[in-house]
Amino acid sequence: MMGRDRFLAAANLQPVDTTPVWFMRQAGRCLPEYRALRKQYSFMELAHTPELAVQATLMPVDRFGVDGAVLFADIMLPLEGMGVEFEIKPGVGPVIANPIRTMADVEALQVVGPEEGTPYVLEALTLLRHELGDRAAVLGFAGAPWTLACYLVDGRPSKEYPKTKAMMYGEPRLWHALMEKLTQVTELYVQGQAEAGADVVQLFDSWLGLVDSDSYRAHVLPYTARIFSALRQSVPTIHFSTGTTHLLAAIRDTRPNMVSVDWRIRIEDAWDILGDEIGIQGNLDPAMMFAPWSAIEAAASDILTQTRGRNGHIFNLGHGIHPETDPGKLLELTQFVHNFRS
Ligand code: CP3
Numbered sequence: 001m002m003g004r005d006r007f008l009a010a011a012n013l014q015p016v017d018t019t020p021v022w023f024m025r026q027a028g029r030c031l032p033e034y035r036a037l038r039k040q041y042s043f044m045e046l047a048h049t050p051e052l053a054v055q056a057t058l059m060p061v062d063r064f065g066v067d068g069a070v071l072f073a074d075i076m077l078p079l080e081g082m083g084v085e086f087e088i089k090p091g092v093g094p095v096i097a098n099p100i101r102t103m104a105d106v107e108a109l110q111v112v113g114p115e116e117g118t119p120y121v122l123e124a125l126t127l128l129r130h131e132l133g134d135r136a137a138v139l140g141f142a143g144a145p146w147t148l149a150c151y152l153v154d155g156r157p158s159k160e161y162p163k164t165k166a167m168m169y170g171e172p173r174l175w176h177a178l179m180e181k182l183t184q185v186t187e188l189y190v191q192g193q194a195e196a197g198a199d200v201v202q203l204f205d206s207w208l209g210l211v212d213s214d215s216y217r218a219h220v221l222p223y224t225a226r227i228f229s230a231l232r233q234s235v236p237t238i239h240f241s242t243g244t245t246h247l248l249a250a251i252r253d254t255r256p257n258m259v260s261v262d263w264r265i266r267i268e269d270a271w272d273i274l275g276d277e278i279g280i281q282g283n284l285d286p287a288m289m290f291a292p293w294s295a296i297e298a299a300a301s302d303i304l305t306q307t308r309g310r311n312g313h314i315f316n317l318g319h320g321i322h323p324e325t326d327p328g329k330l331l332e333l334t335q336f337v338h339n340f341r342s
Contacts, residue, residue, distance in 0.1 A: 022068030025320030075143030081117015099155030129197030140198025209243025262318030279312025
């Protein structure tokens with residue numbers, strides 16, 4: 001099988017010849033060729049220029065032979081079209097100029113589609129689909145409303161996102177107005193990505209682990225579910241989060257095709273909760289890449305043994321690659337997964 005077919009078969013819970021694999025943050029600072037490109041251009045210049053975004057996206061596909069190519073972009077980009085001013089500070093992350101705190105702030109957010117807000121993302125996806133052929137699946141992605149709200153309300157990366165939670169707990173009208181707008185923009189954004197060339201869409205809810213399950217069901221889940229529902233007739237979907245072992249049953253109810261789980265839970269235990277109709281992505285600890293190869297191999301082998309004989313597994317790390325990771329080990333891991341015979 002070619003990488004694209006292998007990836008899509010797994011995402012649709014169909015049989016594969018071998019387990020498909022890709023890595024979150026594969027197109028980034030762990031690659032010397034990416035760091036060289038970043039000497040010439042800022043992150044935003046790369047993301048805004050389709051030819052350069054495609055070049056960065058293809059780097060890990062060429063180097064590792066992964067089955068999925070995640071578009072070089074960022075979850076913050078659609079916020080530009082909404083009129084939000086932000087910066088991506090190296091080593092820090094997204095910082096918002098004027099955090100969202102009042103109904104007037106929410107009302108000022110514009111609901112625009114990607115043709116108007118982020119045309120460069122659509123163009124990059126179309127170029128990428130053309131460039132890749134059947135070598136790898138093209139992954140589009142977006143931030144989930146909760147995680148986008150964390151950045152918008154707290155205004156910068158935080159361990160707890162207390163201002164966001166305060167709004168969710170204490171100002172329900174304001175919270176739902178904000179989540180409604182983020183959901184509308186994200187629905188349009190991911191639908192546009194699927195039309196432009198994305199084969200699969202992953203929704204990143206990176207900070208979801210901070211939420212308890214009752215609050216999740218009441219204040220977050222319905223919005224996430226709407227985004228998956230908007231894609232149901234077009235492309236398979238992946239829900240991503242970390243630290244959410246306590247939320248897996250609720251995440252299942254957002255109805256993605258696959259759920260990405262982190263290293264805190266064994267895949268076989270996650271599958272007991274998620275049920276047979278949902279695939280699983282994961283779940284090696286990215287820090288495992290700093291251990292000797294023998295430990296990496298044992299951990300990867302354990303994952304592949306748990307998923308043996310079951311359709312619907314995509315191998316990945318439980319979260320993004322640490323920038324200091326040795327790319328040689330990522331190549332070895334990719335080949336190990338592809339050659340694994342239990
Ligand atoms: O291979 C890929 O995954 C590349 C595409 C990609 C990027 N960001 C590129 C990027 C994807 C899928 C993202 C998603 C993203 N962005 C998430 C969700 C994934 C996750 O890790 O949970 C989040 C939370 C963000 C917000 C964001 N943008 C952060 C936290 C950072 C890192 C800040 C830092 O310097 O440590 C960014 C910047 C960013 N996005 C970089 C890359 C390659 C680094 C930019 C650089 O080269 O300086």
